[in-house]
Amino acid sequence: MKSLTIDNLDFELMIDHDQIQKRIRLIGIDLNMRYQDKHPVFIGVLNGCFMFMSDLMKQVVIPSELSFVKLASYSGTEQGRLSELIGVGMDLKGRDIIIVEDIIDSGHSLKYTMDALERLEVASISVCALLMKPANLQVTFDNIMYIGFEIDEEFVVGYGLDYNGQCRNLPNIYQHVPSGS
Template sequence: MPKKIPEMIQIKDKQFKKYLSKEEIQETVQQLAAQVSEEYEGKELVLLGILNGCFLFLSDLVREMKTDPEISFLKLSSYEGSESSGQVKQLIGLDEGLDGKHVLIVEDIVDTGNTLEHIISSLENEGAESVKVCTLLLKPDVYSKDIAIDYVGREIPNDFVVGYGMDYDGQGRSLEHLYQLEKA
């Protein structure tokens, strides 16, 4: 008998309601992996994961892909609690050259685009053959940049979500399902 997904969970001072099941997430990841594999077949690809939130998504994505990309990570921060601070801080960075390689930035979620803009401006001088973006979730209502999001798993409303690598104030990343902040 399948395990029942809790309808509501509490993390610290916030209530979250069930939003996407593990199965729905995996179906979305499989669709993205098929698209990425097709486009980058026979090409030298670097998946550039943006930590911390992307770690589960990137892991599942690369296991579903039919290519064998290099994997690297950047760690940036723009959130304080459940709100974007508007300021992007780079905490750790890319440590290998990108000359002639195709780079696919892998994000768990894109909302305002501030982090993405910061990353792409940093990569412009690295000599990459191409730079594209793949995100599991996109919040189109608040996305304010002209940067193309090449692979989008799902569009969601501008609600705060936790689980599947995404957190609220450091907690909730290990949840296998996705939960949305319950509005008061």
């Protein structure tokens, strides 16, 4: 599919599945070399990371573990403020952590995740994200080690990213095309 429409919003193909897989293979090769003697723990941030994490872990051949977390938000008037990191489910003290994200936008949720993991006394934290919007970053990071693709401020769907819960299952990434473009 070169384009699609969701709830009267038009999207066009931005990054196809083959490009995504090539980039993931390169990231996997580097992770295997960098962490070959460290037995890292990959922490995927749900829901968006599931496709990226699945394909990434197929490229990681070193001994490692994985888990998933989910960020919960306050409801009501505080909506959007992060309140809790749910689901680590294992002792991470002294472990090397690789956070796997679908997209880094403002950086606030990533910062919250990192702060929560640091309180667990981990040895190190690195970040691996499929997409990043550098122009939108409002937080400074020194441990983003892997970025699949840098994009502008486009709204994107597919390959784990959704619009109103739709399109996470698509194998490609599509960008929103404003009306009249």
